[in-house]
Amino acid sequence: MAPDDFAFLARLLRRRSGLSLTPDKKALANRRLTPVMRRFDFKDMAGLIGELRLGREALADAVTEAMTVNESSFFRDAALFRKLREDVLPRLVEARGRDKRLRIWSAACAAGQEVYSIAILLTDMGLVRDGWNIDLIATDLSGEAIARAEAGRYASCEIERGLDPHAMRYFRRERSEWAVDAALRRMVTFKRFNLLDSFGWLDEMDIVFCRNVLMYFDIATRLDVLDRIADTMAPDGLLLLGENETPGRAGFAASAGGPGYEKSRASILRLG
Ligand SMILES: C[S@@+](CC[C@H](N)C(=O)[O-])C[C@H]1O[C@@H](n2cnc3c(N)ncnc32)[C@H](O)[C@@H]1O
Incomplete structure (x- = not known):
């Protein structure tokens, strides 16, 4: 070229x-x-x-x-999902116990593995059964990725990556594919959305998953997106980044003390 x-x-x-x-x-x-x-x-x-x-x-x-790079997997970064299950979500559930309302956004959801992992976690915790009002929003720039996420159908090799035998009960074999449980699909609102566009349509979020997407942006764009995510979050909300996107690591170092984090009201879940 x-x-x-x-x-x-x-x-x-x-x-x-x-x-x-x-x-x-x-x-x-x-x-x-x-x-x-x-x-x-x-x-x-x-x-x-x-x-x-x-x-x-x-x-x-x-x-x-x-x-676009649509690479993803169920329960990607197992340690993060463990921490969510054992620590973060129980604390948030206690804090929201009166309203029984949770708003969670998977901001670059690819083919849906991330958001269905969250839906499985919330269902396993009994929140759905206990009548919690859960807004689970999944967005992605890619129309193809959103269509796949909405369909909730996966090849065996995708299912084998990250799903333990317990979670397999949320999937049904259909010919050569696995279809996600209809109840899980109904929990999620899917929408094609570009992170560069205005977040004005979003309610205040309790947890934002924005993982493995900012790393493809330059520093100025990362900071802009992080700032605007911070503005959509509850004061005690949580922003979850990818495993290699923890502020301080290469590429995110410039943002660690920069305006993105000064402005941010959200906590960033760090591991290790
Ligand atoms: C590598 S995947 C990450 C999927 C998932 N969050 C994970 O961590 O497994 C990156 C996703 O970001 C999406 N993406 C790239 N640029 C975007 C943008 N400007 N707005 C929204 N999504 C974008 C891509 O379409 C792709 O599905």
Whole structure:
């Protein structure tokens, strides 16, 4: 890809999704965009980028979608889910005991593994049976990921990653796939949503899962998203980041003492 075309692509992706496409990702971009190039009948990348420059929306959408990383798994980061089950959720349940209301947002839910893991946790804790009013919201930029999450159907290899035998009772085998229990699906509101857009439609959140997505953004975009998440949170709310996104680690160091965290009212769950 010509340097000029690559620079144009990087600007487009940053604007549309926050993705920070650094020059070392050139080969990755070529690999990911080759199927889009074929689907839209372009001879080469120059043709694809040329059409993007003309502002063709459907193509820009397909390019953005192709560049998202939708990797996820059930109960990803087992230690975090253990801490939620044994410590964080029991404390929150005690604090919200009068209203019996919990609002939880999975902010980059990919194909739904994260939000169904949360739904399993809440069901196992007896909150659903005890009549708690639980708003479980799952959003993602990718239309394909949201459609998969909403369908709640997984291949055996996806089920085998992270689900213990106990949690398997929430899944039913349907031919070559596993379908998530309808009651779990009904607990979740799915919506296609870009983290770069306004959070104005969200109620005050008790827990926000924003894991393994900010790491693809540049520092300024991370801080902007973190600031706006903090504004949506209850004063004792919790923001959960990915395993490698703990402030202080590489890439997040600049944000640890920066405006994002000064402004933040949310606690960030740290492990270790
Ligand atoms: C690696 S997955 C993380 C899934 C899950 N949170 C986890 O930790 O397993 C990253 C997800 O972020 C989504 N994403 C990327 N940019 C986004 C944006 N600007 N707004 C919302 N979601 C975005 C991608 O579509 C992808 O599904």
